[in-house]
Amino acid sequence: MATEIGVWIAALLTLAIYSFLYKDNPLYKVAENIFVGVSAGYWAVVLWYNYAWPNLFEPLVAQGNLINLIPIIVGLMMFAPLIPKISWLIRIPLTFTMGVAMALVILQRIQGEIFPQLQATFLPLSGVSLVEVISNFLIIFGVVSTLVYFYFSKAHKGVLGVFAKLGIWFMMVAFGASFGYTVMARISLLIGRIYFLLHNWLRLI
Amino acid sequence: MNILDRISSIDRRIIFLLVALAVIIPLLIPLGLPVDVSKPVRDVYDMVDSLPERAIVVVSCDYDPGSEAELTPATVAILEHCFRKNLRVYLMGLWPPGPELGNLALEAVAPKYERVYGVDYINIGYRPGGPVMLVSLGRDVADLVRADYAGVPIDSFPLGRAVKSARDIDLVVTLSAGDPGVLHWIIYFSARYGTRIAAATTAIMAPQQYPYLSSGQLVGLLGGLKGAAEYETLVETTGRATAGMDSQSIVHLLLVIFIIMGNIILLYEKRRR
Amino acid sequence: MKQTLPLIIVFAFGFFVIIAFFIPLGAFQSASQTFETWYTGVLAFFVFIGIFNIVKVNANKIQRRLSDWQYSIILLLFLILMMGAGFIGGPEGGLFNYLFEHMQIPLGATMFSLLAFFVASAAFRAFRARTPEATLLLIAAVIVMIGRVPIGYYIWRGFPGVVEWIMNVPNTAAKRGILFGADLGLISMALRVLLGIERSYMGRGGE
Numbered sequence: 138m139a140t141e142i143g144v145w146i147a148a149l150l151t152l153a154i155y156s157f158l159y160k161d162n163p164l165y166k167v168a169e170n171i172f173v174g175v176s177a178g179y180w181a182v183v184l185w186y187n188y189a190w191p192n193l194f195e196p197l198v199a200q201g202n203l204i205n206l207i208p209i210i211v212g213l214m215m216f217a218p219l220i221p222k223i224s225w226l227i228r229i230p231l232t233f234t235m236g237v238a239m240a241l242v243i244l245q246r247i248q249g250e251i252f253p254q255l256q257a258t259f260l261p262l263s264g265v266s267l268v269e270v271i272s273n274f275l276i277i278f279g280v281v282s283t284l285v286y287f288y289f290s291k292a293h294k295g296v297l298g299v300f301a302k303l304g305i306w307f308m309m310v311a312f313g314a315s316f317g318y319t320v321m322a323r324i325s326l327l328i329g330r331i332y333f334l335l336h337n338w339l340r341l342i
Numbered sequence: 343m344n345i346l347d348r349i350s351s352i353d354r355r356i357i358f359l360l361v362a363l364a365v366i367i368p369l370l371i372p373l374g375l376p377v378d379v380s381k382p383v384r385d386v387y388d389m390v391d392s393l394p395e396r397a398i399v400v401v402s403c404d405y406d407p408g409s410e411a412e413l414t415p416a417t418v419a420i421l422e423h424c425f426r427k428n429l430r431v432y433l434m435g436l437w438p439p440g441p442e443l444g445n446l447a448l449e450a451v452a453p454k455y456e457r458v459y460g461v462d463y464i465n466i467g468y469r470p471g472g473p474v475m476l477v478s479l480g481r482d483v484a485d486l487v488r489a490d491y492a493g494v495p496i497d498s499f500p501l502g503r504a505v506k507s508a509r510d511i512d513l514v515v516t517l518s519a520g521d522p523g524v525l526h527w528i529i530y531f532s533a534r535y536g537t538r539i540a541a542a543t544t545a546i547m548a549p550q551q552y553p554y555l556s557s558g559q560l561v562g563l564l565g566g567l568k569g570a571a572e573y574e575t576l577v578e579t580t581g582r583a584t585a586g587m588d589s590q591s592i593v594h595l596l597l598v599i600f601i602i603m604g605n606i607i608l609l610y611e612k613r614r615r
Numbered sequence: 616m617k618q619t620l621p622l623i624i625v626f627a628f629g630f631f632v633i634i635a636f637f638i639p640l641g642a643f644q645s646a647s648q649t650f651e652t653w654y655t656g657v658l659a660f661f662v663f664i665g666i667f668n669i670v671k672v673n674a675n676k677i678q679r680r681l682s683d684w685q686y687s688i689i690l691l692l693f694l695i696l697m698m699g700a701g702f703i704g705g706p707e708g709g710l711f712n713y714l715f716e717h718m719q720i721p722l723g724a725t726m727f728s729l730l731a732f733f734v735a736s737a738a739f740r741a742f743r744a745r746t747p748e749a750t751l752l753l754i755a756a757v758i759v760m761i762g763r764v765p766i767g768y769y770i771w772r773g774f775p776g777v778v779e780w781i782m783n784v785p786n787t788a789a790k791r792g793i794l795f796g797a798d799l800g801l802i803s804m805a806l807r808v809l810l811g812i813e814r815s816y817m818g819r820g821g822e
Binding site for chain 3: 143144146147148150151154155157158166167168169170171172173174175176177178179180181182183184185186187188189192193207208209211212213215216225227228229230231232233234235236237238239240241242243244246247250251254255257258272275276277278279280281282283284286287304305306307308309310311312313314315316317318319320321323324326327329330333
């Protein structure tokens with residue numbers, strides 16, 4: 138068994154969380170609240186030292202950049218709802234961040250996703266092996282039929298309906314694959330914790 | 343009440359116990375099932391293997407403790423490969439806990455190969471700012487990186503002085519659990535500066551990366567713990583990922599049995615009506 | 616003023632960042648980068664207000680002796696401990712890193728790993744092939760679940776190849792189609808926000 142206190146703390150907290158599987162109990166609640174407290178404290182420290190101080194306060198305090206007062210005041214407006222008379226001021230930081238974020242989304246999605254992915258969909262249907270031709274055709278067909286499914290301006294009848302139906306089949310295969318991977322991910326996390334308990338704590342493996 | 347009725351009303355804690363046993367027993371008594379290697383993982387390996395000695399690889403730890411079980415083994419395997427090939431590692435992260443988790447991997451691997459901090463590897467810590475930061479990093483590192491993870495001036499290290507812009511970086515390997523992560527590196531770094539990007543992601547994110555693999559925006563992909571186990575196989579080490587594969591296999595088999603049993607019960611209930 | 620000023624802000628900053636992307640002049644690029652730097656700084660306040668709320672809600676619980684108020688004491692104690700360790704010793708400080716390594720990492724990882732048990736329970740009770748589409752989904756899931764682990768390779772060498780084909784062809788096709796649809800939707804939503812048509816994010820009185 139491990140002798141380091143840190144390993145024991147981690148192991149006991151792990152077991153406290155797992156005790157929830159039997160039923161909800163005070164040990165689990167204690168561990169859960171420790172987690173929330175430690176995480177909130179962690180994020181406060183990290184965000185101050187990595188976001189707020191170097192980007193906003195340090196240029197003002199250390200370099201005298203008065204213009205940095207603007208984002209600091211905008212950020213402090215997040216606390217405006219505490220005073221009902223000026224609670225509407227929270228819209229300023231909300232709209233500022235939404236404006237910049239939406240602009241970045243537009244630039245990011247067009248340049249980084251739509252164009253390269255569109256280019257990648259133009260696949261060769263000749264001059265390659267038969268297996269590749271079939272696979273390429275299925276990819277092109279799959280992309281088109283999935284997009285057709287999301288076209289709701291016309292009723293999914295006739296040819297459109299057939300394409301939409303095939304789009305659903307492609308999506309079901311993709312969702313099934315995603316589900317398989319999701320299960321894999323969750324099990325991997327469990328394996329990681331059990332490995333810690335058996336290897337680092339109990340030293341059985 | 344017949345057997346199917348009994349099974350369908352089973353207490354879920356029995357299911358939990360079966361899952362726990364399916365994980366614990368293979369860890370205690372390994373089955374030694376062989377790990378096959380898929381093309382996306384082999385592509386990452388071949389990419390790293392093709393780099394000349396002393397090439398610089400950015401290892402970006404873009405994950406948190408919730409994904410540690412899947413991505414730390416991948417970090418360790420990639421670091422093993424880099425140090426064995428005498429490549430230089432520039433570790434950083436787009437998520438706050440990332441570089442600290444990456445540091446744990448560095449501390450485990452670097453001494454094995456007698457690698458020296460500041461010469462063979464460096465940790466520049468968490469870099470906030472997502473898109474803006476990545477664009478600045480590629481254009482002029484000095485603009486952004488003044489000190490390493492521990493606050494020591496970056497210019498006091500040979501590796502710190504060697505990385506001035508994206509031109510000095512031969513490969514970026516991002517270990518990504520979400521946003522910011524793979525997509526940011528692809529759009530704001532690779533698309534702008536042409537640097538090649540390889541990714542190790544959680545298994546949940548892996549299916550979404552295939553369009554980027556297919557378009558060539560990613561050179562390769564390690565998906566989840568299995569991806570890490572495949573990389574361990576390629577670098578001929580046996581780490582946490584390989585150790586967990588037997589358990590992964592048995593639990594998956596158990597879950598498939600549960601799904602089949604559940605659907606048998608469904609058919610039985612339909613027939614009974 | 617309460618409605619107009621926010622709409623002017625979202626329009627001005629948003630379109631400035633977009634236009635600056637296409638104009639290579641130094642002043643535009645510099646201003647755009649400044650706004651983006653301010654953006655990351657202001658984002659921190661979103662989390663600060665969240666933490667402030669956690670403290671306020673739990674302090675209120677303790678003061679009024681509401682249900683499970685004792686756990687709120689534990690929460691606030693560890694919040695103060697972690698913040699104290701970080702602000703006094705710095706983010707590279709010994710105690711801060713100790714708490715991170717021996718409490719936050721194991722607690723975070725364990726919380727997420729709980730889901731494995733509930734996925735297993737759901738696999739038994741809820742994953743039923745009631746329709747042809749659900750059947751196809753489950754078949755694909757089962758093939759991936761078995762084919763992606765060593766036991767699949769052990770059962771049949773061709774299994775991983777089948778999984779790779781599923782991931783490279785139908786999965787890529789559908790994910791790409793969804794990506795196009797989602798991106799076009801996101802871009803149209805972003806334009807609606809920038810033009811002030813979509814205001815629900817501003818809260819009550821945003822219309």
